[in-house]
Amino acid sequence: MGRRIVVLGFLVVLAVPLQGQRSSSGMNYWDGKRHDFPQCTDLVNQHEALSKKLDALAEQARMAVEPERRQILDQINATARERTQVQRALDACTREVIDSTRRSSLLLKTGAVEEVKLTPDEFASTTRMAEQLGEVADGSALGEFFGGIAEWGQETLNFLAQKPGVPLNQMAEGIVKYLTNDNAANHAQLRASAEEAVRQFQQNPARFLGKNVPNLAPLPKAGALAQLGKVKAAGQRVLNVARAEQQFAKAYNGARMSGKVGTEAAKDACFASNACVRKAVAQDLLWRSEQPYVIKGVKISDRPDLAMEPPEIYEVLKKHSGDSFVPRNPDLYTPDQLNLIREGVPIQGGLEDIVGWLKGGGEGSQGIVFAEFHDIPELGLKDLGGHAWNMRFEKNAIESLDVTGMIAKPEQVKSWFFFPTR
Numbered sequence: 274m275g276r277r278i279v280v281l282g283f284l285v286v287l288a289v290p291l292q293g294q295r296s297s298s299g300m301n302y303w304d305g306k307r308h309d310f311p312q313c314t315d316l317v318n319q320h321e322a323l324s325k326k327l328d329a330l331a332e333q334a335r336m337a338v339e340p341e342r343r344q345i346l347d348q349i350n351a352t353a354r355e356r357t358q359v360q361r362a363l364d365a366c367t368r369e370v371i372d373s374t375r376r377s378s379l380l381l382k383t384g385a386v387e388e389v390k391l392t393p394d395e396f397a398s399t400t401r402m403a404e405q406l407g408e409v410a411d412g413s414a415l416g417e418f419f420g421g422i423a424e425w426g427q428e429t430l431n432f433l434a435q436k437p438g439v440p441l442n443q444m445a446e447g448i449v450k451y452l453t454n455d456n457a458a459n460h461a462q463l464r465a466s467a468e469e470a471v472r473q474f475q476q477n478p479a480r481f482l483g484k485n486v487p488n489l490a491p492l493p494k495a496g497a498l499a500q501l502g503k504v505k506a507a508g509q510r511v512l513n514v515a516r517a518e519q520q521f522a523k524a525y526n527g528a529r530m531s532g533k534v535g536t537e538a539a540k541d542a543c544f545a546s547n548a549c550v551r552k553a554v555a556q557d558l559l560w561r562s563e564q565p566y567v568i569k570g571v572k573i574s575d576r577p578d579l580a581m582e583p584p585e586i587y588e589v590l591k592k593h594s595g596d597s598f599v600p601r602n603p604d605l606y607t608p609d610q611l612n613l614i615r616e617g618v619p620i621q622g623g624l625e626d627i628v629g630w631l632k633g634g635g636e637g638s639q640g641i642v643f644a645e646f647h648d649i650p651e652l653g654l655k656d657l658g659g660h661a662w663n664m665r666f667e668k669n670a671i672e673s674l675d676v677t678g679m680i681a682k683p684e685q686v687k688s689w690f691f692f693p694t695r
Contacts, residue, residue: 452507591617639665
């Protein structure tokens with residue numbers, strides 16, 4: 274038992290000076306490490322948390338009696354071992370930064386790597402795309418994830434326009450890999466990594482981009498231009514997704530301006546009008562449950578008219594199934610289409626495309642169709658507006674169901690959009 278007490282005393286003595294020790298600049302051990310080695314911040318944070326945990330456990334052990342004290346000592350020993358592992362990783366990280374800085378200075382001094390500068394045309398195209406991504410970040414109705422990616426793209430391109438030789442960090446590479454990936458099968462896995470990278474970027478953009486560490490080993494000119502090309506290809510994917518969202522919003526907003534979205538009047542005073550989207554979502558859930566119910570309407574709560582703006586539709590569809598959507602057939606949708614679906618945005622295509630997507634998903638595949646209509650002069654109908662209904666592939670046949678009672682002919686549809694749900 275005495276031996277373990279000695280271990281406890283050693284740990285307490287080891288932990289306390291680190292927390293209290295301050296440099297001439299007034300920073301403690303961990304703040305100094307974060308300042309000097311921003312690339313190693315995660316490890317520094319882990320080391321700090323474990324050290325403070327050891328302090329707290331030591332104080333608990335000092336006041337505890339057996340058998341609780343023995344249990345606390347076991348926690349102290351386990352925490353100390355964990356902190357030792359983190360300390361080794363932190364030491365390796367700081368050594369790598371120091372070595373990289375030395376290599377950078379040496380390469381530039383000896384001329385082994387020339388300082389990379391963009392041509393006026395390259396600079397102009399890079400900053401122009403950064404500006405376009407900034408517009409997406411500020412004004413797009415896409416979700417928080419794509420807004421964050423657009424912001425990252427804007428900041429990264431503006432930074433690389435000035436310093437194209439600075440290498441991207443590993444997490445930024447994850448964003449680029451996700452956006453330039455053409456393999457829909459690993460889309461979800463790459464997205465998870467990109468989402469974490471976006472969170473890290475938003476916490477500290479300057480550190481994420483490497484602005485605080487200008488002496489990283491620079492890329493040679495060919496490597497720098499190749500890296501810039503990848504980032505611009507990734508940025509173009511973001512612009513493509515934003516453009517597709519705008520196509521849907523334009524069609525649906527045009528319908529809203531007519532004041533007749535859904536073209537549906539409630540048949541019962543207790544039901545809301547223009548509830549086609551809500552009804553379609555409810556019917557989609559019914560089809561999944563295989564329950565023999567019939568949708569009659571959406572009961573009025575605070576809104577007697579449920580005509581929806583595009584951002585409202587995205588929010589409803591994303592929560593309904595988009596956020597967790599996994600295609601039954603991994604080759605059925607492109608990565609750009611999957612990006613839209615995950616953000617709750619219907620994808621554009623013709624009626625033949627929608628039938629193909631449903632059949633390609635196999636038996637039980639289903640989704641919600643959105644349509645913008647032409648005027649129908651022969652019926653005296655003008656500015657019909659947009660509408661939504663359900664379609665599925667069931668019993669080896671395509672079934673279309675509009676619970677609002679509206680019956681539309683394909684030739685009356687101006688634009689088709691589809692949101693797969695299963």
